[in-house]
Amino acid sequence: MPFPTAFTARRRRHEGAAGRWCGLVVLVLMALEAGAAAETSPSDVAAMRAVAKALGADKTLGWDVAGDPCSPKRWDGVSCDSSGRVTAIQVGARGLTGTLPPEVGDLTELTRLEVFDNKLSGPLPLLPGLSSLQVLLAHNNSFASIPADFFKGLTGLTAVAIDYNPFASWTLPASLAACASLANFSAISANVSGTLPDFLGAMPALQRLSLSFNQLSGPVPASLAGAPLVQLWLNGAHLNGSISFVSNMTSLEQLWLHSNEFTGPLPDFAGFDDLWDLQLRDNMLTGPVPESLFKLKALKNVTLTNNLLQGPMPQIPNGLHADIEADTERFCVQEAGKPCNPLVSLLLEVAAGFMYPKALAEDWRGNDPCMFPGVTCIQGNITGLTFANKGLSGSISPAIGKISSLKVLDLANNNITGTVPEEVAVLPLLTKIDLSNNNLYGKLPTFASKNVAVNTAGNPNIGKDAPAPTAGPGSSNNSPSGGSSSGSSGNNGNGGSSSSSVGVIAGSVAGTVAGLGLVAALGFYCYKRKQKPFGRVQSPHAMVIHPRHSGSDDMVKITVAGGNANGGARASETYSQASSGPRDIHVVESGNMVISIQVLRNVTNNFSEDNILGRGGFGTVYKGELHDGTKIAVKRMEAGVMGNKGLNEFKSEIAVLTKVRHRNLVSLLGYCLDGNERILVYEYMPQGTLSQHLFEWSENNLRPLEWKKRLSIALDVARGVEYLHSLAQQTFIHRDLKPSNILLGDDMKAKVADFGLVRLAPDDGKCVSIETRLAGTFGYLAPEYAGEHPIFLFTKFIDAMFSSIDKHITSNLQQPVII
Secondary structure (H helix, E strand, O other), X not given: OHHHHHHHHXXXXXXXXXXXXXXXXXXXXXXXXXXXXXXXXXXXXXXXXXXXXXXXXXXXXXXXXXXXXXXXXXXXXXXXXXOOOEEEEEOOOOOOOOEOOHHXXXXXXXXXXEOOOOOOEOEOOOOOOOOOOOEEEOOOOOOOEOOOOOOOOOOOOOEEEOOOXXXXXXXXXXXXXXXXXXXXXXXXXXXXXXXXXXXHHHOOOOOEEEOXXXXXXXXXXXXXXXXXXXXXXXXXXXXXXXXXXXXXXXXXXXXXXXXXXXXXXXXXXXXXXXXXXXXXXXXXXXXXXXXXXXXXXXXXXXXXXXXXXEOOOOOOOOXXXXXXXXXXXXXXXXXXXXXXXXXXXXXHHHHHXXXXXHHHHXXXXXXXXXXXXXXXXXXXXXXXXXXXXXXOOOEOOHHHHHOOOOOEEEOXXXXXXXXXXXXXXXXXXXXXXXXXXXXXXXXXXXXXXXXXXXEOOOOOEEOOOOOOOXXXXXXXXXXXXXXXXXXXXXXXXXXXXXXXXXXXXXXXXXXXXXXHHHHHHHHHHHHHHHOOOOOOOOOOOOOXXXXXXXXXXXXXXXXXXXXXXXXOOOOOOOOOOOOOOOOOEXXXXXXXXXXXXXXXXXXXXXXXXXXXXXXXXXXXXXXXXXXXXXXXXXXXXXXXXXXXXXXXXXXXXXXXXXOOOOOXXXXXXXXXXXXXXXXXXXXXXXXXXXXXXXXXXXXXXXXXXXXXXXXXXXXXXXHHHHHHHHHOOOOEEOOOOOHHHEEEOOOOOEEEOOOOOOEEOOOOXXXXXXXXXXXXXXXXXXXXXXXXXXXXXXXXXXXXXXXXXXXXXXXXXXXXXXX
């Protein structure tokens, strides 16, 4: 029939055309793919061929060294992007026996480098060009060494595993601090030596740190608590000192500190809600086991065996896997849950003042206090405590006053600090007290017994009150000068000298414009990107007011909606028995950060004039050094300038500063509220303030800042402020951002300081009232301050710097400079 015949012919023609089109499409796709392969980066091709030969992958994995790693038949374990760049080398556990060549560093788009579980040898090469590298897995190999600056340039790293390599001895390099995104770092059994660096605590993303079985030594820096760690493995090393650094690390889930040389008491574990695995065995830890430990609901595993733990044997909850062998400790009784002899408990209170020293814990066995070395008894009553030459530190515990039968107290030739408690002086039978050759201070109390013989020789500050700080102008930062940015004092008016500084001052202005312009741009970019500058506030409580303003009428104060006029953040107080006396103790709900006044007097040489770093309107900043060599800045407030409101504001600042942790914010390490004392303890910043390097460089024998360094500092400031605005748990406004409040470390990394005028932003980001009284440094108050635009911070910072420059020029030059 004609119709079917015609239809069949047309269908065949269509099928033929379709077949030809399909063939053409295939040819085009093949051509495009061939073209893509031809466009592979020549440098990546060359680098991968070198890698193939060095790893022996041409034989083991069949890599075609004459071919293209990104060709349609891509090399096994190699990934490329659409532009022909190598993005990943994943050849773990493939039996490779070669080396890792330096040409890997030419693969500048590489994001993953995985060569774990092979037999690679030789040194790890420097890879400074791999800023895009995120994951480095090189564990379980035979690499012989790691370069001193291996992490330089690897700023994109998020995970590193270099465990179980026989490296030559090496220390954690300073270049690791620049890896701001690093979340996991593991170098188990990698021959790491030296001490743990402070910068680990300033790494904002670090969650898992594994450094087990290395040659680490010395104490763990308190700054480590600044990192948001959930896992910390430091077991099997030679670390010593206290484990008090753990106190504020409440986000921990796993803590392994076993098989070290740690001493002193266990911290309070209240608030460690996620901790499930705690390994503390094989140390020299002392003192009672805190009750809070076995109240943790998440806790599954705990080991405490082979320490010097004291007090009662703890009762182990059902379902908890616990390794606690009573016969390896110094428990008063080995039966779990049975209390100690009351006199043994009393002696432990005495030992607590000396921080449960190892010298006493080693010898105090059993439940009979009269059998303890250094303890003398008559008919079961304690009559003598002889602890001379025991290397004791800490302070004299008021608990000694509870031993009413005590006749002799000998604490000679130790390192005890603090004052002699009134409770000791009222002991009715005391006949001899030897306190010679310690570091005691203050006036001796009046002893109840007229026949008591008191020996205080060798205590140079005994009988002396602590020197009161003198308030003065300028910033109270922990800087070498702490003074004002103005450099007019001491100017001899020499025209040649002044004119020679014109170029440097003009350069400072230009550098400030360039660097801080970028800061402002970055801040504005972050604002536009977030579109919710004040959107993370989780509490209606008000701003924090640092009691810092001097009462000048040249200041203006901004109040934020939803605030509390008394400081906002909640604080609880616990009081000593003398609730209205000079020894009242106030504790803020901010974790275990309380530092005794005795300790602070000791580390600052009794607040010596020689230790002063700077003075401010509310007190003096002193340099201190802890027993482990850690340097701190101790900000001691002037007692007479703070009323009840000032106390509330002071406690509010503590409550806020314990919530903000960032590598570009100066860290609060602790505080002291004792009687009239109001003291904050910060990390020490050895290079002082930015204002010194910008405006006082000549007076301090410093070199003017290079432009690249100015830009780096500006970016550091921007990162710190962005954290306060957008990344912290709550949103805070600094309000006093100026060069004298920017501190510099040894590496010239900048940190924002002086949070005295910080405000907690409300949910809507708007201010509803403006008081006429100023709080802060006189200068430009941006109109955006009362709105929701965060750029005001950078505007104010720039204006303050220009005001300082203007003042510097006016007071040092004979005629104005036109720039």
